[in-house]
Amino acid sequence: MKFIENFFQKYRNDFEEGGKNYKWRTFYETFFTFAFTPDITTTKGSHIRDSIDLKRTMFFVVIALIPATLFGMWNLGYQHHLAVDGVDDLNIWGNFWIGFLQSMPMILVAYIVGLGIEFLFAMKHHHGIHEGFLVSGLLIPLIMPVNTPLWMVAVATAFAVIIGKEVFGGTGMNIVNIAITARAFLFFAYPTMMSGNKVWIDLAGKAPVDGYTGETALGLAVQGGAEAVNNAGMTLMSSFWGNIPGSIGETSTVAILIGALILIYTGIASWKIMLSGIVGGALMGMIFNWLGPQYFPDNLYLQVDWFHHLVLGGFMFGIVFMATDPVTASQTEKGKWIYGFFIGLLAILIRTVNPAYPEGMMMAILFMNIMAPLIDHYVVQGNIKKRMKRLKPVKA
Amino acid sequence: MSNAISIKQGLDIKLKGSAEKINGSVAQSNVYAVKPSDFIGLTPKLSVRQGDEVLAGASLFYDKTNPDIFFPSPVSGEVVEIKRGAKRKILEVKILADKEIRYVDYGAADAASMSREEVINKLVKSGMWSLIRQRPFSIIPDYRSMPKAIHISAFDSHPLAPDMDYVLSGQEALFQKGIDIISKLSDDVNLNINGKTGHSKAYESTNGVKINRFVGPHPAGNVGVQVNKLDPINKGESIWYLYPQDVINIGRFFESGKVDLRKKVALTGSEVKNPQYFDIVVGASIESIVSNNVSSDNVRYISGNALTGSKVELDSFVGYYDNQITILPEGNYLDFLLTDGWFGLGLNKLSVSKSYFSWLMPNKEYTLTTKLNGELRAFVVTGEMEKVFPFDIYPMQLLKAIMIDDIDSMEQLGIYEVDAEDFALCEFVNTSKIDVQHIVREGMESLRVELL
Numbered sequence: 001m002k003f004i005e006n007f008f009q010k011y012r013n014d015f016e017e018g019g020k021n022y023k024w025r026t027f028y029e030t031f032f033t034f035a036f037t038p039d040i041t042t043t044k045g046s047h048i049r050d051s052i053d054l055k056r057t058m059f060f061v062v063i064a065l066i067p068a069t070l071f072g073m074w075n076l077g078y079q080h081h082l083a084v085d086g087v088d089d090l091n092i093w094g095n096f097w098i099g100f101l102q103s104m105p106m107i108l109v110a111y112i113v114g115l116g117i118e119f120l121f122a123m124k125h126h127h128g129i130h131e132g133f134l135v136s137g138l139l140i141p142l143i144m145p146v147n148t149p150l151w152m153v154a155v156a157t158a159f160a161v162i163i164g165k166e167v168f169g170g171t172g173m174n175i176v177n178i179a180i181t182a183r184a185f186l187f188f189a190y191p192t193m194m195s196g197n198k199v200w201i202d203l204a205g206k207a208p209v210d211g212y213t214g215e216t217a218l219g220l221a222v223q224g225g226a227e228a229v230n231n232a233g234m235t236l237m238s239s240f241w242g243n244i245p246g247s248i249g250e251t252s253t254v255a256i257l258i259g260a261l262i263l264i265y266t267g268i269a270s271w272k273i274m275l276s277g278i279v280g281g282a283l284m285g286m287i288f289n290w291l292g293p294q295y296f297p298d299n300l301y302l303q304v305d306w307f308h309h310l311v312l313g314g315f316m317f318g319i320v321f322m323a324t325d326p327v328t329a330s331q332t333e334k335g336k337w338i339y340g341f342f343i344g345l346l347a348i349l350i351r352t353v354n355p356a357y358p359e360g361m362m363m364a365i366l367f368m369n370i371m372a373p374l375i376d377h378y379v380v381q382g383n384i385k386k387r388m389k390r391l392k393p394v395k396a
Numbered sequence: 397m398s399n400a401i402s403i404k405q406g407l408d409i410k411l412k413g414s415a416e417k418i419n420g421s422v423a424q425s426n427v428y429a430v431k432p433s434d435f436i437g438l439t440p441k442l443s444v445r446q447g448d449e450v451l452a453g454a455s456l457f458y459d460k461t462n463p464d465i466f467f468p469s470p471v472s473g474e475v476v477e478i479k480r481g482a483k484r485k486i487l488e489v490k491i492l493a494d495k496e497i498r499y500v501d502y503g504a505a506d507a508a509s510m511s512r513e514e515v516i517n518k519l520v521k522s523g524m525w526s527l528i529r530q531r532p533f534s535i536i537p538d539y540r541s542m543p544k545a546i547h548i549s550a551f552d553s554h555p556l557a558p559d560m561d562y563v564l565s566g567q568e569a570l571f572q573k574g575i576d577i578i579s580k581l582s583d584d585v586n587l588n589i590n591g592k593t594g595h596s597k598a599y600e601s602t603n604g605v606k607i608n609r610f611v612g613p614h615p616a617g618n619v620g621v622q623v624n625k626l627d628p629i630n631k632g633e634s635i636w637y638l639y640p641q642d643v644i645n646i647g648r649f650f651e652s653g654k655v656d657l658r659k660k661v662a663l664t665g666s667e668v669k670n671p672q673y674f675d676i677v678v679g680a681s682i683e684s685i686v687s688n689n690v691s692s693d694n695v696r697y698i699s700g701n702a703l704t705g706s707k708v709e710l711d712s713f714v715g716y717y718d719n720q721i722t723i724l725p726e727g728n729y730l731d732f733l734l735t736d737g738w739f740g741l742g743l744n745k746l747s748v749s750k751s752y753f754s755w756l757m758p759n760k761e762y763t764l765t766t767k768l769n770g771e772l773r774a775f776v777v778t779g780e781m782e783k784v785f786p787f788d789i790y791p792m793q794l795l796k797a798i799m800i801d802d803i804d805s806m807e808q809l810g811i812y813e814v815d816a817e818d819f820a821l822c823e824f825v826n827t828s829k830i831d832v833q834h835i836v837r838e839g840m841e842s843l844r845v846e847l848l
Contacts, residue, residue, distance in 0.1 A: 001732040001735070005730055005732070033771060034733065035732065037730065037731035037733070037738060037767070037769060037770065038730065038768075039730050039767070040767070040768040041726060041728050041765075041767055041768060042766050042767075044831040044834040045820070045823050045831050045834050046702070046703045046832075047702050047703070047705065047707070047722075047724060048409070048411075048724065048766065048824065049768055049823075050748055050825045050826070050827075051745035051746055051752055051754075052748070053770025053827060053829065054770065054771075054773045054827055055738040056752070056770075057751065059738060059739065128771070169774075170774070171773070171776065172775060172776040173774060265750055266751040267749040267750055268751060326776055326777050326778045326779070331778040379790075380790055380793050380809070383789070383810075384808040384809065386788070387808065388808075390630060391631065
């Protein structure tokens, strides 16, 4: 690897301040620090530092996303066959290849547009780009329907990076999750492309077989409750494994849980948010299971089993990969319990009782992103009050 | 006091190169120095000029704002150099030591028959007062004030820290004498010992103090943590603290009447050929201790430990309060991403997170370099500091309050209960590579100036 090192070292001075290529420093620094952990040593405070940095952190989130991504690609192919040929084809490579070709352009567009904008902003400050978008760039396509046109992916990504992040000061400064911002933008700007029964499966121009609807489980649940979901073959088990229609990465609870284990074990994402989110969602589901048949017999959605709710739609994906974004989540440990709990609770609440759209995860996370500083404020005030109380007997 | 207080949050960093419990022979240091920068918040005024002859115990410089507080020369000899830095800041006052050290005779005394004022007077008049420090701020306390308590931490939990049991051995009587003197200063003198079985045995028999036991990983040995667990410091309060070797030196001073600042330092770190202990006089040169005992050229000399010590050069001197020298390899080289960088397995990379596979070897001793292991980033990752910060304080929120210089919030969030060294582990684990200790120190200084 010496020759790469020599290559970088040879041109190093050109990109330093005052060097002839200083204005391109962003590119140099980004690729240089990508290839090598730089030779920066500690100058103040502790002389030794933990080996982790933001690159490693983000790298592990990407690793944790890989099972969901690969499964999502396979499922696209599987759903394609199911819709076009009516065959239940579990072939691994064939399905995966179809899904890969369908989703890879979206992933590439999200990365190219997002990183391009990040480069432009980083050039203003002459520093390398920060790592946050490595994760956002993969999350954005994974939470979109496969039929989203590429230009929409591009516009949504640009909106999310510029308005969601850079105007606030870049990585670590945003108020709401970047990937959710991208999805919310499309959801409100092009609602027909983000829900309904036409967008989840790429038919590739072919006619679907008779009786095929293309509805997601949540769409069916709105119309016919648990019965409709189960009749369409989206039983608890298949929703858990994930061979159902949905956004690219969100369908397989198994794949998402593998990612969750990686994130929890490495200590990168908060298990408190995940656990309390699931508890919150389950609790809301149970309450509706109990109240629904008695008081709202018309709303069949309320009667979908609470445990079935947890494996449908974007619930698991949201709670594992989006709610745990440390920048937009609660920053206090106590706050994380409250924050996660309400995301789960609100997601099921919005899902079942609003008349317009069948999923609530995106709204729940957006809302709690905005509430997170308030939660932290009260948690911290609690600590301050404790300190004030201690002071009183001294004064008396 | 049989129940130990258990500290749960924290981290013992296992490094290579802990000192063997033998006393190395040290080439007598020729030049000694006292560095005003060792004393936080001090504006020094010189009492000597270059070329002056001083006796051990005579004033080298004093505190401009409180001229009674002076800093004694550890040896007798000629003031050979007053090293100054930018803006003529005094960096080092160097003394070429006599072969035979001559002392100012302050007269031996028996604390038992003395009042509090007499003891304080004797300590201040001899410069020995400089061994006592206070929290908050880690400054030398005002001798006219009354502390809430005095705390002595009888163990050091920093990486590669000297074994305070070994340091005490053979000097138990002097330590007890020192304690008897300290007890005159406050009714509430606490000796905080390591509650793990087999540790701090010699300290348990100390009389006239309250003994508190602490069990747990670093920073359990930090006096700030101990005070916080026992009785946190509120606004307007202060505690005084000392380390065992300072207590011994105070005991020796009352016995002989001489300012004889001896101590045992541990020479540690992966780059030391034979890590062991050395008996020195305070202010000895690094070179005299380290000579021919370093295995490489590209190293960093640290007076103190790897977490909180200060970087020194080979021709510099041991810090006034330090009892350890650490030598670590400099990390000024590149790590390729696949082999040692952020993409690799990282079997040699210590991390609190389990993102490097070094977690497979929990008992491994590491050779850590001074590499930052990343680049400066915005505060992104949350929850990591809380794992190593055993205070009922929100570390990230306090740091942010300091960064925006919000004094009210700093007070509310508990800045009086902490010191920079208590944040050392937060700095170690921080993913964004923020200089946490520096920020805390700045915050404390701005508060201290505000309060004056």
